Amino acid sequence: MWRLLGAGCLVFALVASAAVAQSNVGRGPITNLPMPRYVSMKASEGNVRRGPSLTHRIDWVFKRRDMPVQITAEHGHWRRVQDRDGAGGWVHYALLSGVRTVLVEKDMLAVHARPDPTSPINAAFELGVVARLGSCVLDWCQISAGGYRGWASKEDLWGVAPDEIRD
Known part of the structure; x- marks a missing residue:
């Protein structure tokens, strides 16, 4: 009987977690803001890294303040962004602004x-x-x-x- 009850609880837990995951589709796991979303570069220079940490290699550098970018993922204090050409990588959130351009x-x-x-x-x-x-x-x-x-x-x-x- 306990095994049957345990299996029922497991099924309920899976259904409940799927419902929560479904309700958060299109939301960032860190900020709970819509994903993807547009923001702009706060800094006049911003390193774009291969991964979400300072240990990852810098692939290229944004050189234009206020440039619009699209956030496509979040990880801790890092945001994966892409520009209008689809080029992108990971940028520290402090380099981004909510000001829309x-x-x-x-x-x-x-x-x-x-x-x-x-x-x-x-x-x-x-x-x-x-x-x-x-x-x-x-x-x-x-x-x-x-x-x-x-x-x-x-x-x-x-x-x-x-x-x-x-x-």
Whole structure:
């Protein structure tokens, strides 16, 4: 009888742990924040390592402050990140900022006064500009850089999810 009861408890425990794991799908195990998610580089230089510790080799170095990156994994104080080209590795969390930025992916991107392609154009941003991310609606995001601000098509920006809405 005890064996039968033990097996029943084991099955219950497995089902319960599977339910907890399922409810945390898409959440970081350390921060419980959504995964993947976008952040930016806080530092003007940041070592990107092969693994999540100082003993791992530095594969390359981020050289641009405010560059948007996507966090794809967490381990202790380390975050696995990737850039718009898919290159990545492990970065210490102190080098990252929650301030959202985006990378302009279209040359001379029209930045409009309102989220409407027929609204007046406030500015045109060059390919590769890093802009601060503001509000986002279904297909548009408000961005700012170099003292200019306005709305740009979400499909021309890297650093924001296609379905992301921001107030």
